[in-house]
Structures are given as structure tokens and as C-alpha cells.
Amino acid sequence: MDWAFFILAAVTLASAVGAMALRRLVHCALALALAFAGLAGLYLQLGAQFVGLAQVLVYVGAVAVLIVFALMLTRNVAAATQPLGSPSWPLGLAVAALAFGALVAAILSSPAIQRPVRELPSGTVQQIGIRLMTDFVLPLEVIALLLTVALIGAVIIAMQEERSRE
Amino acid sequence: MTPLAAYLILSALLFAVGLAGALTRRNAILVLVGIELMLNAANLNFIAFWRYSPNPEALTGLIFALFSIGIAAAEAAVGLALIIAIYRHYQTTNVDEVNSMKG
């Protein structure tokens, strides 16, 4: 446990709370991007260089920008006057608190956290690549297919209205 | 507290924040943001378990996190496309107002 972890954890949590609780939607999206960046920092802290950088590239570079674009495309004039949460928000908070309590109870009672801490394992890009191309080649192909299908599907869903109007 | 427990509790907190947001906010895009946060909390779990596992050479946690990032990207793209399609129909992204089955 060092300072880097606490700083990154505090930044990540604060911006995650901001992403969920801020009034302006664009502020939420920007806070989300900061939370993603904080998580990437935590991954780097854990020695997962490749995943951390992929996290920045995919989440900060693509998903956050996508969300921002969606916000721009669905500008809601009435949103400013409406209340922030849905009417059943105390119930939602209670469910979340319950889930958190259950998770913490499970974590603290787990034997896994008592394992001795080992040396920083090396997860070089080359090792990841070799594993991806040997043991995990089928999941990789499936993911590739899924991404292609999702891309085409997203384009078709977003374009549908346009075509039926013509 | 061991480092693994700290990472796991942080991940649980992130998950709870994401869940609370997804359940309480009205805007569909923010519901999606909450889901993204929960997915990221899961990713943090994968990586933390990889780091403190008895045999990290297998790299299973890392590769799972990579797959999860890929799937989350696909999910975000489809989800946002759906939200835009809904917005075109109803002129709103408020999930409480989108309650009729007719298109």
C-alpha cells in the first residue's frame, strides 16, 4: 500500500461519484473520463501496462467521446428543470448499499486476501500476444466477430429512422 | 488490510456507485455510464486478482480484462445507438417516459 494507490483510488472514486451525481450531463461525461483515466493508473500501478494503456485508448479515447457525442445528439431542453433522479431513488440507493455490503462481507471473509504478496509479475506485451494467439485464439476471434457485428448493428440502429422517413 | 483487499473494496465501491447511478438517474445515457462503471469495477477485480494470484504467469486475468474492455466498447456503441434511436422516437432520453411498447 503506498500513496500512489490512495491518490489514484481517491481520484477514481471522486470522479465516479461525480459522473453519477453531477447535474450537467457533459460534466458527468467528463468526470467519467477522469474515472477511466484513474482506473488506467490503477492498472499501471498493478503492473498491467498493456491493459492500462488499452484502457486509456479505448475508454478515454473512444467510449468517453462516444458518450459525449450521444449527449450532443440528444440535447434535452426540458432536462434542466426536471429533478435529477427518478422518483424511486431512495430504493435505488438502498439496493446499491445492500450490494456493497454483501460484496464487502464476501471480500473480508474470503481466504484469498490472506495470500502472501508476491513479486510484481511480468505481463509483457509479447507474453500477452503469445497467449492470445494460442490458448485464447477462439475467444479472440469471437470478440472480433462481436465487435464487427456490434459496429454494423449500431450503425443500422442509429440510421433506421432516417431511412423510414425518406 | 492486505493490498488485494484494498483493491477489492475499491472495486466494490466503484460497483456500488455505478449501480446506484444506474438505478437512480433518469437519463438513459447516465444509466449506460453507470453500467460502464460497473464493468470497469469488474475489470479492476480481474487485474487485482491477476496481480496477487498464486500463478500470474498464466495471464488469465489480464486477458480477461482485455476481452472485457473489447466487449464494453461494443456494448457502449450499441447502447448509445439504441438511445439515439429512442430519442428519435420519443424526443427524450428520460427512461421514465419511455414506457410504451408501441414504436
Add this chain to the structure above:
Amino acid sequence: MLGTGIIKGLVETARNFLGSYTRQERLVTVQYPEERLPQKENARTFPFLVYDGEDPIKGLRCVACQICEKECPPQCIYIVKDAVKKPDYAGKMQFQPKVFDLDISVCMSCQICVEVCPFDAIKMDTDFELSNTDRFAGFLLHKEQLAKSNAYYSEIHPTEAAEVDARLAAEKTRAEAKAQANAEAKARVASDVKAKPAAAAAPKAEAQTVPAAQA
């Protein structure tokens, strides 16, 4: 083929780039404060008042007739006529402007004041370096600032000034001739009171010369 146009364009700009170093005539820029283009003769900026003789205020040709003030489309001229006649540069008694103000931030350089002035007293300047730190008072020019000598006028607009000078000189000689004729006539009247036909002819001649002088 794709890309050939880009290469052609790159060659063209490279030729211009190198050419600007080897051939001086390519560089058309005039390095303004040090180098200046010769002023065009018909250039005009804002009006100024012409004076004759040495003293700028005494020698003003302006007689405060206020025609330009009335004609000015944006109404940038303000004149207060002096109550008494004062001697001009030649010692002749004239009405003169007590105040002659011209706001060059309002003036639109239309030159109508020059067209209407019957005394060739207001002309267009060519000075364009008028920047000022006071944007209100700095651009309201008084008659001290507006007064510029006839020599300056013939320097900036030589052709026009020559015409004006010739015309004024002709008027002057005609006026002098008339004055002389008048004086002679008076003398003749004084010496020969009985010669009535001659005395009657003199005012008639005077009446004829005045329209001629104005034309």
C-alpha cells in the same frame, strides 16, 4: 493518377519560395515606414483650410460663409462666424471664422465642401498617418490644426493647385483693374462733375465686370 496534382503544386510553391530569394522583383512588398510609394496626385483623405502669406490664422482664405457647414452630408463641420472684420494677410478687412472645427472621425471624405467653397479655402489633404491615442478629442481638429499653407497645397496636388492659383491670380488682376477703373472713375467724377455721361458709364461697367469675375 492520384497525387500528381499535389506534386505539381509542391513544385510550384517551391519555385516561388526559391524565386523570392533569387529575383528581387518577385517581392512586391513595400517596407512601409522606411520605404514609401510616391503619393498619387488625386489621393484624398480629409479636408484642410488653405492660408496665404505667413500667419496661418490671419491668412485663412475662409470667410466663414458657412456654405460647407450646410452642405456637409455627415455634418462634421462646425463654424462660428466672427462678429467683427479683421485684416487678412494683405491687410484687407475680412470676416473670419472664430471657430472652425472638423471631426475627421465623422468625415466621409466626400469632397463636397471643396466643391461648394466659393473661395477655394477648403481643400482635400493627403496625410493618412492620423492615428491618435484619444479617440474623441484627438480627431476633432481645430482651425489651428486645419490651417495649411498654399505652398503645401501645391506640393500635394500640383496640377489642381496651379489651376486654382491661376484662377485666383486672374480674379485678383481683374479686381485690381476694376478697383483702378473705379478709382479713375471717381477721380474723373471729382474733377469733372459736369461730365454726366461719363459718370453714368462707370457703374454700368462695374455691373458688367462683377458677373464676369464670378464666372
Add this chain to the structure above:
Amino acid sequence: MTNALDQLFVILKDWVVGWFPAGWQPFVGALLDAMAIVAVFATLFALTTWLERKGLGRMQNRYGPNRVGPFGLLQPLADGIKALTKEDLVPRAADPVVHFLAPLVLVVPVLLAYSVLPFGRNMVPLPGCDAGVLLFFAAGSATELAIFMAGWSSRNKYSLLGALRAIGQMLSYEVPLILSAVTVIMIVGSLSTEKIVAAQGVYHGWLPGWHVFTPWGFAGFLLFLVAATAESNRSPFDLPEAESELIAGYYVEYSGFKFALFFLGEYLGLFAVSGLAITLFLGGWQAPLSFLTWVPSWFWFFAKLLPFIALFIWLRGTLPRLRLDQLMNFAWKFMLPMALVNLVAAALWHWLGAGLARWLVSAALLAAAYLALGRAVSGAAKMPQRHYQLAD
């Protein structure tokens, strides 16, 4: 002697770091690296603004700046003083926090990208970074968010329009940019910039074994160059800024030092991406001819960087701005297929082994793809002959 000159800065850094207690040394070393990068590239930025204005001026048969100092060399200083002393205006409707953060979010990741560029032998600020190229692109992807922040927080339709244009353009051109870099990663087998440079350190006789001297490397280099121009919003892809239509795009509402920061970020991004192009395709700090290896390695890096800057200025002076549909068509209908074909060509090159066959096969594949795609792209833009009633 030559070795000492080559390692001059490394020795200097080690000497300074040696003065500090052991616990501080990594921190001090990193600080020194960061200071050196900021100092060198900020100076280069100042020099480039001068070079750009001079060069553009000469291409248009003008003098360019020649008032402040000899040959106008102090012009960047005057510009800097002007930017620092100008009033910092924030529009009343603007979102003050986001408006303030946007220039910082733009400049900081760009500086982060420099941490993996090898400026010379043993001169990588972040040595041993296993995923260097990935870090570069990850840092670059944060600039899109900064541009959005600037455009949105200004509450100005021009800036928002410029920001959305910029993001669309950067997302579209990031794909061919990364794909053209992937060819090099595929051949070298590493994401580490140090290993990529080391792989190009072989000489065939006098000639260097740079990647640009292979068919796939040449095509990849050109694709990378075009995509890099678009990524850094340089002319002819400067339509997010488009002075004549969007009056400066996403940074209309910025003034004073924040505006200067945007300018700085843009040029630093340009240098960084040029540095990556040098690393990937032009052998990094390797000497261009085998008998020139005695020249210090850092000299070669900057000797390669300056022609890049000159090329970007030259392109800016030559090409008119593209229209938005032309821009997108070019990205998706030419750049992307070409980058994919290039991947195949690189794979074939690797597969066929040494010999004449791999040269012929990959060159023929790329030439055929270029001709076909080029015809498709320029054929679509061909317009019927126009007739003008009154002019004829």
C-alpha cells in the same frame, strides 16, 4: 571521444542525479528529463512559428516577419510577451472550470507522449517501456476530449462546430494512423520504441535498413504522414480551425495565454507525431549512411525532425483546405483500405523471406491497390464539364 559526445546528455544527467540521495534519484532523473523535453521542444516551437511565417511568406513572395531582431528572429519572443500580457477573457456564458481545464488537458497528454520517443542512443525518457507505441497513441487520444471540452465550454456555436468537426476528423484518421504503425510493430515484433529503432540499425553496404526503404514501409510512411497531418489539424486538413469559416474553431473564445497554450499543444503534437514517424520508419536516431555513425545520435534525430517541419510548412503553403465530405471520403475510402492492404503487404514481406520475390510481390500489391483506389477516389470527384452562359 565520439562516444562521450554521443552520450553527452546521458553523462550530464547521471552526473547531476549523482548529487542527490539514492531515494531521490529516480524522481530527480524524471524531473530532469521532463525539464529537458519542455525546454527543447518549447524552443523548437518558438523557432517553428518563425520558420513557418518566414517560409509561408516566401512561398507567397512576401518577406515574412523581419522587424523584431535580426531577420525577425525575436518575433516569437514578442508574440509570447503579447500572449502573456493580454487580458484573459472568459465568456460570461462559459463553463469556467471546463474552460480553464481544456488547454491543460490538451498540453499535458501531448507532453506525456514524448516520454517514449528515443531522442538518441540511451536517451528515452521512459526506458524499458514495453508498450511504448501504445502509450503514445493512448496519450494522443486524450486530446480529443480536450478539444471537446474547449469547444463545448465556450458556449459558442462556432467553437462547438469546430470541436465536433475536429473530433470526427481525429477519430477517422486515428484508424489509418494506428494501422500504418501496426505494420512496423508486426515486422519488428515489439511495441517498444527502443527495439523498433534497434531493428533499423543494420546497414546494407552503405545504405541503412530503415523501414521506409521497403515497399510496405514506404506506403506506411506516406499513410502515416497524411494521417498525422490530419491528426494534428494541419493544413490541408485544418477544417476544424478553418479561420475563414469557423474563425478558429474550438478555440475562438480563448485569449491570452490559454490561446498560446492551444497553439503550443498543437505544435508539440506535430513534433511528437513527427518524432514517432522518425522512430517507426526513418530509423530513429540511426545515422543515414554507415560511415556517418560517428556523428552523435541525438543530432540525427533532430536533423530528421527539421525536414519534417519544413515539409509540413511546405504542404500548408501549397494545398487548399478540404471540404468535410472530401475529408471523410478520403479517410474511409482511401486511407483505411490502403492501410489494410499495407498490412497484407507487410505480412507477405515477412512470409516470403529474404530475396527478390518479396520486393516484387509487396510492391506490386501496393501499386495495384494505389492505382485502383486512387482511380475510385478521384473518379468519384470528377464533375461534368461546366458551361457558363455569359462567359462563352
